[in-house]
Amino acid sequence: MTTSAPALEITGLTKSFGTMRALDGVDLLVRSGTVHCVLGENGAGKSTLCHVVGGSLVPDGGSLRLYGAPYAPRRPADALAAGIAMVHQHFSLVPTLTVGENMRLLRLRDLPGRVARVREEYGLALDLDARVADLPVGVRQRVEIVKALLREPRLLVLDEPTGVLGPAETDALLETCRRIAGSGRAVVLVTHKLGEVARAGDEATVLRAGRVSGGGPLSGLPPERLVPLMIGRPAGSLDAGLAGTIGLASEGEPPEPGTPGAPPGTPGRAEERTAHGPAGPTGSGRAAPDRTAVALRLRDVGVRRADGTSALDGVSLDVGFGEIVGIAGVEGNGQSELMALLGGSAAPGTGRVELDGRDLTGAGPRERSRAGLGVVPEDRLHEGCVPQLRVSDNLFLGRLDRFRRYGVFLDRRAMGRAADEVLTGHGIRADGPGALMSSLSGGNQQKVVLARELALDPLVCLAAAQPTRGLDIGAVGAVHARIRAAAAAGTGVLVVSSELSELLALCDRIVVAYRGKLLGPVDPAEPDARDRIGALMLGADASGSDGRNTARAAGAAR
Known part of the structure; x- marks a missing residue:
């Protein structure tokens, strides 16, 4: 399946949530037969971009074209009908059902044959009789990826797909991305791991604060050049342990404190x-x-x-x-x-x-x-927070008594001021303490959960x-x-x-x-x-x- 038209072309895309501008004039070109990586800090607009492409968000401005034709999805069903499959950061599985029952909800023809082809082509095997709620988070992510591949999409959008995968599963997924691109289709891979970018990507677009800060063919963009585009400071400012974690450094032992490359002021072992x-x-x-x-x-x-x-x-x-x-x-x-x-x-x-x-x-x-005993669970959305509540409520879950007035009423102003201090101190990007937890990016949700437990x-x-x-x-x-x-x-x-x-x-x-x-x-x-x-x-x-x-x-x- 090859075509001269770009798989996806985005021009001047904008999207705001209240006073927060999530996307500000974003341009993006994804070529057919490539893996296009989208990079950026938490809150840079990566997930918002994915939701617009996937039809779950309608942009405020800008235009999209899919394989040369105008594309303006108003709901996820429009994206599916156009041949776009999404794998979101947060799972869409029904936990009380088995893996097979979740697959049957897709209502696809020849489902057993499709499952067998995905298993054979990509090595993604699943226990169809296992209940989703009983699966480790990494296996649940694999189910989501298989669900997307069952639709045989011409554009696959993956939002931080390897965050819950082990090394072997990550290797398999990156190989899957390369195979999809090799067939003439296209993949948009959102990731913060530069090692994955180097292994699987052809081109990259970097977002910072909702705007495109750079990008191009990865042959001319080594990790050392991508880092400043993402964070606004040079790669040399990162300590070796952190660099290894994100895939920037070699896999060797990080330096001991007091040696070259160790972060200044870092406590020793x-x-x-x-x-x-x-x-x-x-x-x-x-x-x-x-x-x-x-x-x-x-x-x-x-x-x-x-x-x-x-x-x-x-x-x-x-x-x-x-x-x-x-x-x-x-x-x-x-x-x-x-x-x-x-x-x-x-x-x-x-x-x-x-x-x-x-x-x-x-x-x-x-x-x-x-x-x-502070506990930060692996599934931050379903186990670590209450998405339907405000950020301030999630920050002070279990400690609301400190904001009680007359033992009954909550002092929302005092809560908001205290929450503002936490948001600033932990670098959490949100449209204020009153924003719903569900409106935050996955990374910022993680910061909220960690800040609450550390407090x-x-x-x-x-x-x-x-x-x-x-x-x-x-x-x-x-x-x-x-x-x-x-x-x-x-x-x-x-x-x-x-x-x-x-x-x-x-x-x-x-x-x-x-x-x-x-x-x-x-x-x-x-x-x-x-x-x-x-x-x-x-x-x-x-x-x-x-x-x-x-x-x-x-x-x-x-």
Whole structure:
């Protein structure tokens, strides 16, 4: 399917939400047979652009042409009829239905044959009998991608599709993009990961504050030139750990603090930290955390999935005060169930959960928050916030009492002022505190959730799953700095991430989730840390043998 006309041509596109101009005179040209990458910070207008192309938003001005013909969608059905398939950041699946039942909602002819062709051509296999609500977030994203491919679109628009995928799934998706482009069709890939841009893209358009700041063929736009277009400052200003996380640097070990390339003022790893206890840091430096002072303790925790299989099998883990512990691993090895357990939405079948020595095994989410356990879930939209409420409401969920008047009425003005301070301090882009949470970009929703959990008083331990998922370059650096600052103040931190470079840059210890167990630990400062973690992902034990032993992630590891 080849044509000389561009697959998509956008001219002078504008879109505003209240006083916020999301798109301001945007021009974009997507050629047939190419993968066109759209880059930019959170709130730059990327998702708004996708929604306009997909028909779920009507622009205020500008024009669109699809394969040379005028294109003016008024609803998503118009985009589908024109041969455009969208994969949004936030899932459109019905969680109570099975994967197969969600597919049948498409009402496509020869559905079994189409599913088989997608599986064979792209290697995207699915369990059609699995209930969507029981699937890890990465598998749910795969279902969304397969749904889009079943329609055999001539233009595929992917909005941050790899944010919830593991490395192998990401590789498969990028190869899928190349195959679609190779067939003469076109792909618009919205991503903040520059490594993906270099591997899959042909051309790029960079948005900043709703305007096009640059772009062109990627053969003439190396990552070092893309970064300033995105964030307005040079690539050399990024530390090596952050650069590795976004795919700018090589996959080597990030430099230690005090060495060239390390961020100025960045706290060191365990050996450079101050010993902490429940009262917080005892000095201004950062030396080894006090291994006898435990912020979060899991003992012999077991959790079973809805189908009866074991999600967590006798897991034990200690997170010390002032310590950052990372959990690596391919998604689907128990990380989601562990975070649900910590958040209070799932109860263990066996074992015990303690926070600063207090038994929270049977506690609900509110009690856990009040005890000082902050949890940032991997699915920020459905588990981390209430999209129908205002940004200010989401920021102070569970703490509305501080804004009560006469014990009954909410002081909305005081709430708004306090929310304004948070929005400014965390760089959250929104049309004010009264904006609906659903109106924010995915990255800004993530910032709201993280800001709320970091503001807990007391904050004994922060457990964050994929804390930088979907965030732009600048926001990733800011989140890393806030996590380090929380640890410096004595908070225990547990980070679950599919980004190994992120864990190597942040953590004092890394354990690996594998088939419901935690293997390791691994010291990120060791020269072969990356190789050892890779071996653990395949099931080897901490010494690299055959995987018969689980990690001494607590107790003996201390």
